[in-house]
Amino acid sequence: MSCAAVGSTAFYSTLISLLMSNRVSAQSMTGSSGHKALVCLFLEGGNDSFNMVVPQEADEFQRYRAARTSMGLAPDQPLPITDSASGRSFGLHPMLGDLQSLYQSGELAFVCNTGTLIEPTTLAAFENRSARLPLGLFSHADQQMHWQTSTPDKRDSKGWIGRMADVLQSINEAPKTSMNISLSGTNILQSGNSVIPYTITNEGAIDLQFYGAEDHAYFKGAVDSVLEQEYQNLLQKTYSNLNREAIDLGIAFNAAVGEEIPFSTEFPDTELADDLRMIARSIAANGNLGQQRQTFLARRGGFDHHDDMISGHSYLMEEVGQAVGAFWAAIKEMGMEDQVVLFTASDFGRTLTSNGDGTDHGWGGNHFVLGGGINGGRFYGEYPENIGLGNDLDTGRGRLIPTTSVDQYFAEIALWLGVEKSDLSIALPNIERFYDLGSSSAPLGFWQ
Incomplete structure (x- = not known):
């Protein structure tokens, strides 16, 4: 029974996710003082982000409505915001009141028309097939991979945050x-x-059921006796040692995070909010966890709106906005707003045109970045002045060629977390196709 329990699926997922930091060999870093945490919120399925952020200048809105038809927001729906850099008027989805407040307070910014690119690409190069395009351009699986790896010219198993952690891990x-x-x-x-990555749930590290429970002391003894045996077979010995470490690590993680919640902010009753709540608790426990640098990944699926787009997207926008709003309130309550950055990612944008009751797979899309002392209340990259059909970025049906690469987006974040410019190409192998590493300016300028 003990052996079966140790080998259970839930526990094994913790084992596979385990990597003790004393097994990591990383470069020494400079400028590493102070704690920083990075949170990626992946909107899985392809967020219809041209309804998340809508143009409000009169002529721009008319072109938007003509392209979107039944998929567009009505004139009185968007929540008004202004790009402080250009003075252009925009609107947020009506369910994003929390993000409107964060934007207007200068804590949140938008990154416009961003997507995976192998190289800067024009419509002419796309149409005459001279442009090198990301593999599986409109495929969920490929584009999710490319957003995670930032190497769209190949299918890779290493992510840009993983490679960045290889560089930064010695700070911890x-x-x-x-x-x-x-x-x-x-x-x-x-x-x-x-x-x-070390995998947890929104309740903490995955425990071995009954292990450590007072009324199941016999079970703990049985498991310990199995794991404490001296195995001659190398595979058995390694497996036993890793199981022992995984149990101890789960106990240590839960003890470090603790049962007492370090903030009083109330979170909505949604799974995404529960995930962000646990991330906030884990960030607060950075000292107990011995971490100067932390990264987190949370996902919210359901964004593949081929049908029921208007109501389905509204539901998700409300959930995301409220969960992010609560998360940031908790971070501010703890006084950690300059130490934490949350940013969004997604498979791709979506077509501006309707397929009847929804939209289909697109390319460039809009995202938001929150925190870290960002120069917020403004747009970075280029939000096209014309998103009408047939514009100079439209590859068909309103699938827009990105004008900002994910490499530029991620490079800005990596530099904030502490990666040196000279090491950017380790995390982002294609960065020099979009950004001069010798430049005195930042890739996009969030913190300049």
């Missing part, structure tokens, strides 16, 4: 877990050459 002196913590299971994004 004697950590109890990997710096990469996932609430979405094993993933490519946080998997590097040395560092892999």
Whole structure:
């Protein structure tokens, strides 16, 4: 029974996710003082982000409505915001009141028309087939992979945050877990050459059922006796040692996070909010976990709106907005708003045109970045002035060629987390196709 329990599926997922930091060999870093945490919120399925952020200048809105037809927001629906850099007027989805407040307070910014690119691409190059295009351009599986790896010219198993963690991990002196913590299971994004994600749930580390329970003391003794045996077979010995470490690591993680919640902010009753709540608790426990640098991944699926787009997308926008709003309130309550950045990712944008009751797979889309002392209340990258059909970025049906690469987007974040410019190409192998590493300016300028 003990052996069966130790080998259970739930427990084994914890085992696979385990990488003790004392097995990590990483480069020494400079400028590493102070704690920083990075949170990726992956909107799985392809967020219809041209309804998340809508143009409000009169002529721009008319072109938007003409392209979107039944998929567009009505004139009185968007929540008004202004890009402080250009003075252009925009509107947020009516369910994003929390994000409107964060944007207007200067804590949140938008990154416009972003997507996977192998190289800067024009419509002419796309149409005459001279442009090198991401593999599986409109495929969920491929585009999710490319957003995680930032290498769209190949299919890879290492993610840009994983490679970044390979560089930064040595900042964490004697950590109890990997710096990469996932609430979405094993993933490519946080998997590097040395560092892999440590998987938890929104209730904490995955426990071995009954282990440590007072009324099941016999069970703990039985498991311990199995794991304490001296095995001659190398595979058996290694498996036993890893199981022992996984149990101890789960106990240590839960003890570090603790039962007492370090904030009083109330979160909505949704799974995404529960995930972000646990991330906030884990960030607060960075000292107990021995982590100067942390990364987290949370996912919200359901964005593949081929039908029921208007009501389905509204539901998700409300859930995301409220969960992010509560998360940020908790972070601010703890006084950690300059130490934490949350950013969004998604498979791709969606077609501007309707397929009848929904939209189909697109390319460029809009995202938001929150926190870290960002220069918020403004747009980065280029939100097209014309998103009418047949514009100079339209590859068909309103699938827009990205004007900002994910490499630029991620490079900005990596530099904030502490990666040196000279090491950017380790995390982002294609960055020099879009950004001069010798430049005195930042890739997009969130913090300049």
